[in-house]
Amino acid sequence: MTGSNHYDVTTWPVGDPAEDVGEVINSIIADVKHRQTATDAGDGGKPGAVIHLPPGDYRLRTQVLIDVSFLRIEGSGHGFTSSSIRFNVPEEEWPDLHELWPGGSRILVDLPSETADEAKGAAFHVERSGNPRISSVEFSNFCIDGLHFTPDSSGMPPENTYLNGKTGIHVASANDSFRVSGMGFVYLEHALTIHNADALSIHDNFIAECGSCIELRGWGQASKITDNLIGAGFRGHSIYAENHGGLLVTANNIFPRGASSIRLDGVTRSSITNNRLHSFYPGMVVLGGGSSENLVATNHFLRDHEPWTPFLGIDNGLDDLHGLLRVSGSHNSVIGNHFSQIIDAQGIRPAGATPVTIRLTDGTGNFVSTNHVVALDVDASSSDSCYAAQVDALLTTEASAALAVTTVLVDPASSGNTILDSGSDAQVVADRAANAFRPTPTVGSR
């Protein structure tokens, strides 16, 4: 310990970090609160603390409750490895694997059995009443592993359900200037759920193979979700936010599956820019619940087919008319995005339909300009090897035929929009008397 506010879970005298690191951390937090009581001793008095987790396996049987500001919990390794691949390898091959489990500074979430109350299933629960809002709690560079998923009624293998009632970090009360960076999350039903955030930073994390990855709930403002590698399960969202203003979602690489890559509900004056988005289903990005005045720009959208055998036939239930980007709201800007819609024409739903890329369902005053839609018809193939299948599918671009799509569909309930250079006259379905429109020029059209 290099200073009295620096703690190490492996040297703390209370509890056994290998058996229940939750007990250890709660004891440390109690010590911080016991030692730091004055709110104004020499212009300070409550600097908080850092709790270090060296690389190691730390089982957590007791939920950590954080109710002090300026607490930093940091490890020395985000420790991700694919539990999904491992659990879908035939069990007889397991003895030949170098390792079976994630690693780094790793929390094994082993709370009592599932509960319907998400907050109770969280490894780290942050909640404090009164004023000010709890501030500057930081999570850095460790791994939170939910270990296993559990059976559902579908009969699919339990380890593929993305259900286990476990959450990595659950922030229940209003908060300011929190940071989550360098973390790994794996095999949790909810990785990171934060209510009522102000000036939150979720940066440079690895959040994958979780039911849902990042969920910003309640309301909030002026936050950022940047530079993360993210990929939710088929049931959940890679990024979800509701009632947020001024949210910046940028520079993320969001891979499948995820019922949505990004879903916003009642979000205003926010940006989804410059992300790489990949999904196996429609509804990749949804601006719902009257989300307005948002900017969706220079993102790369790729929608293709599930190539990995264990998840064949599983999807989010949406058909190809839903839109890869779906907007319910007003005054949004959709500018400069690339869309690759790479699907097997035989599998289009409803059969014979013309798939939709961008769909404006209701609202007014949206501005859709300079978007490039590439639509190709492929023979979907699959493989038992997760990684090989994905790379092969990604790199296959040549052996494909053009596919007719509606690049922009404007429903009658949406009007007063401006659609420019985002599809030819034939590709844009919109009431020309109710929306401003300029088609992308085509060869020979001039």
Place this chain on the structure above:
Amino acid sequence: MTGSNHYDVTTWPVGDPAEDVGEVINSIIADVKHRQTATDAGDGGKPGAVIHLPPGDYRLRTQVLIDVSFLRIEGSGHGFTSSSIRFNVPEEEWPDLHELWPGGSRILVDLPSETADEAKGAAFHVERSGNPRISSVEFSNFCIDGLHFTPDSSGMPPENTYLNGKTGIHVASANDSFRVSGMGFVYLEHALTIHNADALSIHDNFIAECGSCIELRGWGQASKITDNLIGAGFRGHSIYAENHGGLLVTANNIFPRGASSIRLDGVTRSSITNNRLHSFYPGMVVLGGGSSENLVATNHFLRDHEPWTPFLGIDNGLDDLHGLLRVSGSHNSVIGNHFSQIIDAQGIRPAGATPVTIRLTDGTGNFVSTNHVVALDVDASSSDSCYAAQVDALLTTEASAALAVTTVLVDPASSGNTILDSGSDAQVVADRAANAFRPTPTVGSR
């Protein structure tokens, strides 16, 4: 101490870090210089050092002078909390607050009384003459707190003036490959002022409630300001740069107030892309002093009204003809930005004027394309609760009427520009004989 070049301020034998961490750090730097004297001993000899600040309150009464390369000062917590909210809470409520001060690894800047010399008011002063330029100084993950603002002649509450003569970090001489990351800055008149920077990285910091936040002065090149949360006071700039080339300002979430969110003066061949910008005044982004060949793209601009009671009536003095984005210079690109101009028509200055969004004042050859301006007339409201007021204002989009604006105004001194799809014929005021222009199509125009 895990190695002879690793120092901890809490275990160093000279000085008392709680009473004057400046004395402690200067003593450590002297030790580094005393021990590392050979410039070419075994192909090395001056590796520098790391100075660790565990979480704690460290008063600084002596300025730290850094004149060695490869010095890293690192803490374990950026420790931001809103001092502005706290100081605007009635004092009788203070005893009920959980904490009054910022925390983390926290420097309390308590230098002798104000001085007109910014450099003397800096907690950390970096300066070295001779060659090479001082290189690879790193500041990481601690908090610099100016404690209090001081009265000015306006009669406003002293804690709201954003004046105290204090600077967090002041770099006075040419430098290379510096890094500032994970830091918190609060209640400083100038947070971070760096002269003559080359390949500087200012990344993932929290810099708020400071008079000015980031100031790049003198000249410089090839630097980046990325992924920060920033918000200056009403007098200063959130980001200021002069005479820089190749500066990349991206992925920042810049909130109010700030006389400007970003102001460039004589800056060339630089990028302001993909930021979220929010201000209560015009002049949000200013390209001045002949700033040329810059790219301003896919940013989200929101200008609305001050919603928090303590700052009602305070602004930067600019009227609504000034422009949210103002360009004095040539050959700049303004592409794919979203602007939300949400103002109370009753308060427009000069009264009855049509507010301006983008204004080109002088220069030639600017390219303004595919920008979407949303202008709405709102009834400005305010609240005693900072956070609630801001979130409420942000999320209010529906109860608003359209507001007539000039989306692009080209002054006669600026000509030869190209304005495309950035406003209807009626919304763009520019000499059509002197500038190329294509209006955004409107409903029914085709």
Place this chain on the structure above:
Amino acid sequence: MTGSNHYDVTTWPVGDPAEDVGEVINSIIADVKHRQTATDAGDGGKPGAVIHLPPGDYRLRTQVLIDVSFLRIEGSGHGFTSSSIRFNVPEEEWPDLHELWPGGSRILVDLPSETADEAKGAAFHVERSGNPRISSVEFSNFCIDGLHFTPDSSGMPPENTYLNGKTGIHVASANDSFRVSGMGFVYLEHALTIHNADALSIHDNFIAECGSCIELRGWGQASKITDNLIGAGFRGHSIYAENHGGLLVTANNIFPRGASSIRLDGVTRSSITNNRLHSFYPGMVVLGGGSSENLVATNHFLRDHEPWTPFLGIDNGLDDLHGLLRVSGSHNSVIGNHFSQIIDAQGIRPAGATPVTIRLTDGTGNFVSTNHVVALDVDASSSDSCYAAQVDALLTTEASAALAVTTVLVDPASSGNTILDSGSDAQVVADRAANAFRPTPTVGSR
């Protein structure tokens, strides 16, 4: 040592880290493997380790071989300083320099003499056969210095050749969730070479004065190269990737020299967005080998002239018809980029040619829209001072005359492309019968 999986090279009993840190680290890795043998002990057993390098000079005479997952090697300083400037200062001035060598936590790569086998010349070699792929190896915040370059047959000063057979980190086998962040690389022929990457993050590094900086070879997917400062030598690439899908290259500041700033070969469905790119030669960004469905958006391209005396007359051999951005492939999007092409008309090659900005050589269905090309004729000047010369050149924008350029050239082998608002009718050379085209309006054209 704060925990049994935390190692410090300066306290490990085997080897001498100053004389051969490679031996020390290999001994530590052997210890990790010796202690962590069970693959499923209590749902864990192989958490890996962290190896810390305090600031210091660590000679490496033995290659480090990494074949365990979840290993983090971390220092406390990226330690970059310009060896190129130092070696081009007259030797009689060296005694007056404050320091001669890079610093921080610094590896001095001193492997046996050059070899044609890149893997053997690597300071850190990562390779493991079997399953699963090696995961979550992390390199953080230290410096890898190749010390010297070596003579070639050109007669140029040996320290300017960018050749020495040394690599910083070489990853030879398939890998998952690796992280390289906060690192410094200098004077290596290859800084960072990674084969077969999945979900790799290369973030916030300083990689300069290396032959090539980042090379992603073999194949890979879903990776990101973000927020780095990068600049290769004239022979190599700042960023190179082959057969990758879903790669996100964003927020990088890439400075000269580099034969290419970014070169992609057979890369699909990837993004190059929002970077600042500066080069002294054509061929700045190359999408080759059938690279398709990529997005190149909102980047700032600056091509000007070598201003520093030691490298005058050296270039990548490409003439001005090559294109700053060159695309061989289909269905790519090139949207919203700024290009500054600042060249001395006297030096154009072939003499009298009209320089090309964007060139589509073959393929189909590319979408090029809303790009702004600024072309100016300057008198190239140079200086003995690297830094002053560069800044002066960067800030010189006014004293320049317009230069005629072909903003987009579409070769006959490329057809079915759409070119919008990226040059006037005279500036775009493309078969109008084979490509869709809308010229940027010019003054007086309407």
